Amino acid sequence: xxxxxxxxxxxxxxxxxxxxxxxxxxxxxxxxxxxxxxxxxxxxxxxxxxxxxxxxxxxxxxxxxxxxxxxxxxxxxxxxxxxxxxxxxxxxxxxxxxxxxxxxxxxxxxxxxxxxxxxxxxxxxxxxxxxxxxxxxxxxxxxxxxxxxxxxxxxxxxxxxxxxxxxxxxxxxxxxxxxxxxxxxxxxxxxxxxxxxxxxxxxxxxxxxxxxxxxxxxxxxxxxxxxxxxxxxxxxxxxxxxxxxxxxxxxxxxxxxxxxxxxxxxxxxxxxxxxxxxxxxxxxxxxxxxxxxxxxxxxxxxxxxxxxxxxxxxxxxxxxxxxxxxxxxxxxxxxxxxxxxxxxxxxxxxxxxxxxxxxxxxxxxxxxxxxxxxxxxxx
Numbered sequence: 001x002x003x004x005x006x007x008x009x010x011x012x013x014x015x016x017x018x019x020x021x022x023x024x025x026x027x028x029x030x031x032x033x034x035x036x037x038x039x040x041x042x043x044x045x046x047x048x049x050x051x052x053x054x055x056x057x058x059x060x061x062x063x064x065x066x067x068x069x070x071x072x073x074x075x076x077x078x079x080x081x082x083x084x085x086x087x088x089x090x091x092x093x094x095x096x097x098x099x100x101x102x103x104x105x106x107x108x109x110x111x112x113x114x115x116x117x118x119x120x121x122x123x124x125x126x127x128x129x130x131x132x133x134x135x136x137x138x139x140x141x142x143x144x145x146x147x148x149x150x151x152x153x154x155x156x157x158x159x160x161x162x163x164x165x166x167x168x169x170x171x172x173x174x175x176x177x178x179x180x181x182x183x184x185x186x187x188x189x190x191x192x193x194x195x196x197x198x199x200x201x202x203x204x205x206x207x208x209x210x211x212x213x214x215x216x217x218x219x220x221x222x223x224x225x226x227x228x229x230x231x232x233x234x235x236x237x238x239x240x241x242x243x244x245x246x247x248x249x250x251x252x253x254x255x256x257x258x259x260x261x262x263x264x265x266x267x268x269x270x271x272x273x274x275x276x277x278x279x280x281x282x283x284x285x286x287x288x289x290x291x292x293x294x295x296x297x298x299x300x301x302x303x304x305x306x307x308x309x310x311x312x313x314x315x316x317x318x319x320x321x322x323x324x325x326x327x328x329x330x331x332x333x334x335x336x337x338x339x340x341x342x343x344x345x346x347x348x349x350x351x352x353x354x355x356x357x358x359x360x361x362x363x364x365x366x367x368x369x370x371x372x373x374x375x376x377x378x379x
Contacts, residue, residue, distance in 0.1 A: 001128055029072075034118040036111045037258055038101065044094035047072050048082040053149075053299040054121035055291070056083045058112065060130030060155070061222065062190060062211035064091030067129065074288035080295060083124065087114050087135065089218030091210065097217050105226035109138035112338055116147060123149040125295050128157050130251065130277065134225070142233030150239040150298040152291065153260070155251050155277045158229050164256045164339070168193060176220040187211045196247040196276030203281075233263035235276075239298050240267040245275030245282065245288070 030046040045065045055077075065084035071077055072084075086093040088111060089102060101107060112135055116124060126148055133156025140151075158164055173195065174186030181292040191208055198204055233240070242260055244253035251272065260267055270290065272279045282288040337374040 002272050014060070034114050034119070036107070036114050038096075038107055038110070038191050039096040040088045040096060040101070040107075040111065042085055042088065042094070042111060042115060044083065044085040044119065046077060046081065046083050048158040050081055051192070052080040053295050054083060054119070054124035055295060056085075056116060056119075056121065056124045056126050057126040057136055058126065058132030059084075059087065060092070060128075060132050062090070062187060062214045062219075063129070063207075064210050064213070066206065066210050068280070070284040071288060071291070074284065076285075076288040076292045077358070080292070081121065083119050083121060084117070087111065087132070089215035089222070091213055095215035095218065099217065099221040099224075102218050102221040103226065104223045105134070105138040105228060106142055108135045109142040110135070112139045113143050113147075115247045123147070125150045125152065125298060127154060127291065128156060129280065131157055131225075133157050134227045134229070135158070137227060137229040140235050141228035142232075145236050148238060150241070150296060151236060152241045152243065154243045154287075155245060155248055155278055156242065156256065156260075157227070157251055158256045158263075159227050160223065160225065161259075162254075164252055164259060168250065168254055174218075183216070184212065189212075193249045194277045195244060195276065195282060196249075197282045197360055199281055207344065229263060230261070233260065233267075236359035237295075240264055241270060241294050242267055243270045243272070243279060243287075245277060245279045246271050246273035247275065248277045250277045271290045280329070280360070330349070339358070 005169045030050075032044050034042045034044055036042060043065070048129065055066045057065075057071065059065065068082070068084050072082060089095050096102075112126075120346065124147075126139070128134070128151070129207070131244065133153035136151055136153070137158070168190075171186050171189050174182050175190065178182045180336050188208055188211075189209055192198070199207075240260075242257055244251070257269055261269075272283055272286070275282040280291075349375065
């Protein structure tokens with residue numbers, strides 16, 4: 001007969017799986033509702049590590065928190081607190097009927113402010129896709145940057161300016177149509193334009209059903225939404241990363257980058273030459289790594305092992321406090337990214353007048369950027 005003291009040893013093999021289950025439960029999605037100053041109920045979902053660096057993900061037109069499913073399941077982002085919410089008129093959030101609920105940009109800004117406040121997130125990184133970037137600009141104009149750590153625009157709408165938006169007049173016209181078939185066909189066409197490389201059929205159909213939940217009142221009014229990028233971006237003293245797909249069919253990367261740099265000259269730019277309007281879905285793995293590196297760079301959690309390791313790897317291209325010297329451009333040697341570099345250099349010359357290179361080398365031991373050595377080497 002076993003001695004009572006030795007009996008527990010038979011169950012020690014369960015300890016690891018049990019801890020894994022408990023950790024999974026701790027990271028399960030948390031849902032709650034936030035009420036905006038103008039009385040709109042906003043559905044919020046949180047996932048990931050509740051003690052990790054907070055990231056607020058703001059979706060685009062016809063999206064919802066489901067737009068960010070690839071990020072929630074990305075192993076590279078499991079150590080972060082991911083806060084997603086459905087903007088007004090979208091998903092599970094309230095859908096006001098009054099046009100001014102959508103045309104007044106300050107209301108979208110106060111909505112984001114309410115989500116940040118209710119979540120209790122300290123110094124989150126704000127990530128805005130498409131229209132979500134315009135919402136962040138309005139937030140900055142209204143509330144400043146004291147409560148956030150940084151911002152990242154993904155296929156970001158800088159302004160609702162025809163010079164920055166790709167012309168798709170039939171699609172936008174039909175989104176406002178009263179005829180149901182015309183309206184639904186326009187939503188499918190709009191969603192298709194989001195991708196250079198369409199996701200799998202199940203994901204696309206889910207996103208299409210998600211788009212059908214969007215308020216018709218919102219769709220008829222949102223094109224008149226006020227966007228105060230000129231008031232918001234200059235107030236951002238924290239880092240800003242602009243990420244665009246080189247084949248975006250909805251937002252024009254070059255004029256958008258040019259305008260953003262005119263408003264915040266030290267913004268960093270990253271282009272995925274083979275992606276369309278949704279690089280976070282089309283190249284989800286790469287996006288997850290880049291987002292993690294960006295958050296690690298601006299995060300105050302310096303003592304985490306992954307920050308110590310990964311930040312050193314990326315600090316050379318993500319240094320925020322040292323703008324690139326004038327007239328110097330990225331040159332990558334022996335990285336296998338020559339076509340990407342050429343695409344970036346051509347776009348930079350057109351968008352920024354060849355004044356400087358905000359691109360940093362991405363991968364490979366041979367990557368270098370003229371005059372831009374890794375931060376530890378510049379110290």
